[in-house]
Amino acid sequence: MTLRSRLTMAAAVAVAVAVVAVAFFAFRATSDVLVDEVDDSLVNRANDVAEATQAFQQRAERRPGFGPPGEFVVPLPPFGGAGGFSQVVTADGETVPALDQVGELPVSEQAVAVAAGESGAFFATTDVDGEQVRVYTAPLADGLALQVARPLGEVDSVLADLRWVLLFVAIGGVVLAAGIGFLVARTALRPVDRLTDVAEEIAVTRDLSRRIDVDSDDELGRLAASFNSMLVALESSVGVQRRLVADASHELRTPLTSLRTNIAVLTREEELDDADAAQLRSDVDAQISELSTLVGDVIDLARGGEPVQRNEVLRLDEVVETAVDQAAFHWQDVEFATDLEPTTVTGDADLIGRAVTNLLDNAGKWSPDGGVVTVGVHDGEVTVSDHGPGVAEADREHVFERFWRAPAARNKPGSGLGLAIVAQVAESHGGDVSVADAEGGGALFRLRLGGDPPRVDS
Ligand SMILES: Nc1ncnc2c1ncn2[C@@H]1O[C@H](COP(=O)(O)OP(=O)(O)OP(=O)(O)O)[C@@H](O)[C@H]1O
Numbered sequence: 001m002t003l004r005s006r007l008t009m010a011a012a013v014a015v016a017v018a019v020v021a022v023a024f025f026a027f028r029a030t031s032d033v034l035v036d037e038v039d040d041s042l043v044n045r046a047n048d049v050a051e052a053t054q055a056f057q058q059r060a061e062r063r064p065g066f067g068p069p070g071e072f073v074v075p076l077p078p079f080g081g082a083g084g085f086s087q088v089v090t091a092d093g094e095t096v097p098a099l100d101q102v103g104e105l106p107v108s109e110q111a112v113a114v115a116a117g118e119s120g121a122f123f124a125t126t127d128v129d130g131e132q133v134r135v136y137t138a139p140l141a142d143g144l145a146l147q148v149a150r151p152l153g154e155v156d157s158v159l160a161d162l163r164w165v166l167l168f169v170a171i172g173g174v175v176l177a178a179g180i181g182f183l184v185a186r187t188a189l190r191p192v193d194r195l196t197d198v199a200e201e202i203a204v205t206r207d208l209s210r211r212i213d214v215d216s217d218d219e220l221g222r223l224a225a226s227f228n229s230m231l232v233a234l235e236s237s238v239g240v241q242r243r244l245v246a247d248a249s250h251e252l253r254t255p256l257t258s259l260r261t262n263i264a265v266l267t268r269e270e271e272l273d274d275a276d277a278a279q280l281r282s283d284v285d286a287q288i289s290e291l292s293t294l295v296g297d298v299i300d301l302a303r304g305g306e307p308v309q310r311n312e313v314l315r316l317d318e319v320v321e322t323a324v325d326q327a328a329f330h331w332q333d334v335e336f337a338t339d340l341e342p343t344t345v346t347g348d349a350d351l352i353g354r355a356v357t358n359l360l361d362n363a364g365k366w367s368p369d370g371g372v373v374t375v376g377v378h379d380g381e382v383t384v385s386d387h388g389p390g391v392a393e394a395d396r397e398h399v400f401e402r403f404w405r406a407p408a409a410r411n412k413p414g415s416g417l418g419l420a421i422v423a424q425v426a427e428s429h430g431g432d433v434s435v436a437d438a439e440g441g442g443a444l445f446r447l448r449l450g451g452d453p454p455r456v457d458s
């Protein structure tokens with residue numbers, strides 16, 4: 001079942017429930033009003049009769065011999081054109097019908113009780129000769145009760161008409177609601193259709209440059225906008241990966257060529273003297289390890305902006321200290337001075353360690369012999385400064401690019417991936433890395449890891 005038909009049905013059901021409830025109460029209210037009207041007319045009628053009876057009785061008392069003979073004198077005209085009844089009930093349960101009256105009302109025990117003065121006036125609905133009749137029984141005189149009645153046929157026929165009207169209104173309302181619900185659902189869901197079309201098209205064509213027109217700022221507009229931003233993110237990350245693969249294959253070609261040349265020479269080892277052969281073998285060894293470092297770096301970079309996999313709370317100062325120990329071992333000619341404030345950050349210790357190592361490695365590489373590299377951890381930020389040549393203003397925007405190396409760096413080992421990895425680690429931790437001039441000349445790198453504000457343990 002589609003969302004559209006579900007919405008249509010929901011609208012129809014909601015209206016149906018409302019219409020049925022309204023119809024039910026309207027019917028009840030109308031029927032109550034109509035019966036009340038009948039009751040009012042019965043009470044009026046009974047009052048009229050009671051008044052006439054009194055007047056008649058008084059006249060009879062003043063002029064004995066007037067009026068019909070009998071134990072009591074009650075003028076009971078028939079109930080008029082509406083075919084009503086009236087009759088008098090005695091305390092013995094006897095009935096005296098009105099003049100010219102056809103038929104007789106059944107006398108209930110309660111009516112006898114009213115005649116006997118034991119009960120008050122009351123209304124009842126009874127069946128007389130297969131017809132619904134409303135009867136009002138009220139005390140008339142001592143030992144007598146008056147019953148006036150009106151058939152409910154009129155009321156019933158009005159209610160029957162009303163029933164049909166309400167039925168048609170209900171059916172019409174439900175059909176109308178279903179129609180409107182369908183139209184509304186169709187209009188409301190049109191943007192979803194567009195979204196689906198574009199998504200399906202992208203799935204087929206793999207064209208991530210497609211975008212959806214966002215023409216509203218409601219929920220669906222926001223959905224389209226976030227779909228677009230997802231496409232932007234996807235497109236850029238696919239672009240980054242493609243460029244990385246292209247750059248990496250290009251960069252790998254040079255060391256591979258020289259490796260191949262060296263190996264080709266080595267295959268004719270007998271033509272070389274021992275010293276040359278040994279030199280060549282150690283060159284090949286160095287080139288192979290350089291190549292595997294390069295491949296390792298490319299693999300690191302290929303992980304791209306992946307969110308940090310291991311998100312643990314770690315001591316930044318301890319991670320930096322370990323990296324400094326390793327760097328000090330590797331760069332024996334350089335002195336490493338540290339000032340590490342105890343700091344905790346959230347992130348991946350391996351990645352942060354690698355980033356710091358890359359910074360230390362650069363500082364060691366560019367420091368003059370006996371130079372001092374100062375490493376600090378303050379306010380959740382790692383700083384590494386050296387007294388080498390520093391990074392020229394113009395190069396600062398390039399140093400974090402992949403495979404970028406300053407012309408002066410061409411004679412030093414490296415592939416230009418170190419700082420790109422640092423930048424990526426910083427980014428994946430929600431931080432950043434920047435370069436500036438160190439005090440007294442040299443480069444100063446700042447690595448900030450975002451996330452938690454630094455907490456200093458006492
Ligand atoms: N401390 C520094 N002082 C001067 N220049 C630097 C320093 N660190 C980096 N650079 C410049 O930035 C370039 C890029 O550095 P990066 O660490 O990315 O590459 P690399 O050190 O050349 O090679 P890799 O780190 O991949 O072995 C370097 O080639 C160098 O020109």
Ligand SMILES: [Mg+2]
Nearest residue numbers: 362414418419
């Ligand atoms: Mg480097």
